[in-house]
Amino acid sequence: MLIRIKRDWDLPESAATDETFFRQRRQLAKALAAGPLLAAGVGLGGGLLGGGRAARAAGDPTADLYPVGRNEAFTVDRPLTDEGDAVSYNNFYEFGSQKTIAEKAQALEIRPWTVKIDGLVEEEMELDVDQLIRSMPLEERVYRFRCVEAWAMTVPWSGFPFAKLVEKARPLSGAKYIRMQTLADEETMPGLRAHWYPWPYTEGVTMGEATNELALLVTGLYGRPVPKQNGAPLRLILPWKYGFKSIKSIVRFTFTDERPVSFWEELQASEYGFWANVNPRVDHPRWSQAQERLLSTGEKVPTQLYNGYAEQVAHLYKGMEAEVGDRLFR
Numbered sequence: 001m002l003i004r005i006k007r008d009w010d011l012p013e014s015a016a017t018d019e020t021f022f023r024q025r026r027q028l029a030k031a032l033a034a035g036p037l038l039a040a041g042v043g044l045g046g047g048l049l050g051g052g053r054a055a056r057a058a059g060d061p062t063a064d065l066y067p068v069g070r071n072e073a074f075t076v077d078r079p080l081t082d083e084g085d086a087v088s089y090n091n092f093y094e095f096g097s098q099k100t101i102a103e104k105a106q107a108l109e110i111r112p113w114t115v116k117i118d119g120l121v122e123e124e125m126e127l128d129v130d131q132l133i134r135s136m137p138l139e140e141r142v143y144r145f146r147c148v149e150a151w152a153m154t155v156p157w158s159g160f161p162f163a164k165l166v167e168k169a170r171p172l173s174g175a176k177y178i179r180m181q182t183l184a185d186e187e188t189m190p191g192l193r194a195h196w197y198p199w200p201y202t203e204g205v206t207m208g209e210a211t212n213e214l215a216l217l218v219t220g221l222y223g224r225p226v227p228k229q230n231g232a233p234l235r236l237i238l239p240w241k242y243g244f245k246s247i248k249s250i251v252r253f254t255f256t257d258e259r260p261v262s263f264w265e266e267l268q269a270s271e272y273g274f275w276a277n278v279n280p281r282v283d284h285p286r287w288s289q290a291q292e293r294l295l296s297t298g299e300k301v302p303t304q305l306y307n308g309y310a311e312q313v314a315h316l317y318k319g320m321e322a323e324v325g326d327r328l329f330r
């Protein structure tokens with residue numbers, strides 16, 4: 001009997017007797033049979049653990065694209081978070097409000113996957129995610145990432161600039177904001193049963209934020225397709241904002257002239273607003289934002305204004321502080 005199902009990334013080789021292992025080994029065998037792709041993946045991780053990860057990546061039709069070249073213009077002064085932590089300590093409320101949703105998130109069906117572009121655009125589109133990903137210039141960037149709950153990580157994301165999607169969408173001149181929406185599938189997402197949440201998960205940005213050089217549409221993590229629990233097959237990363245703005249598993253981009261009200265804003269506007277820019281001096285109503293706890297080491301370090309990206313983004317908010325005040329930072 002299986003006493004405790006460990007996720008495969010923290011499965012020690014000595015635990016090679018439980019069901020998870022046999023399931024993985026079958027997947028690995030299948031993936032190996034499927035073709036030469038896998039060889040690179042096995043080499044990356046090594047051993048059983050690597051085999052499990054590689055098998056998972058090999059099930060993704062974009063696995064052949066990774067790893068992509070790193071853009072050295074985006075590196076940071078912090079050590080990388082352990083991959084195991086980044087893929088096992090998650091926020092993805094569609095699968096529950098605990099951090100340990102990774103196993104449950106494996107139910108997410110990421111193919112076929114269609115991304116809809118609508119609203120104030122020259123022509124509405126429905127894009128197949130594989131065609132979209134393959135049409136984009138993929139690169140790897142190491143970013144700091146800061147959750148509003150005051151934990152932080154530093155990881156290599158792969159993806160393409162949000163600006164490239166905006167270009168493809170051909171927005172009309174009246175478009176001022178982009179509203180994004182996550183898949184809401186009751187069959188595979190048990191979190192949707194928590195009916196007091198305003199599903200589907202949505203987020204919003206201004207056109208200026210979307211086209212800022214830092215805004216990245218993410219398709220990969222640690223040199224492989226992005227895991228389901230981290231928002232496969234397509235999620236946003238806005239490294240200067242609190243993590244809840246970085247919406248996962250996106251199915252729709254709507255260009256609009258009205259400021260979107262996001263999932264969290266609708267739920268608790270006083271705590272999670274539209275702007276949500278990182279600022280050590282503006283506390284969350286219920287806790288301090290002065291410091292953050294790094295995943296993996298547990299070290300507490302000072303929070304940085306705009307999460308350390310002021311040089312790239314401060315101009316977006318110039319002169320707004322007088323009008324918007326602390327709402328720029330929460």
Ligand SMILES: Nc1nc2c(c(=O)[nH]1)N[C@H]1C(S)=C(S)[C@@H](COP(=O)(O)O)O[C@H]1N2
Nearest residue numbers: 090091092093147182201230243244246248
């Ligand atoms: N659809 C969706 N996107 C989401 C969330 C969520 O619950 N659902 N959580 C957000 C929050 S609060 C954070 S901190 C990050 C976490 O991303 P990670 O699990 O890849 O670290 O995803 C964000 N995107």
Ligand SMILES: [Mo]
Nearest residue numbers: 147148243244
């Ligand atoms: Mo978060």
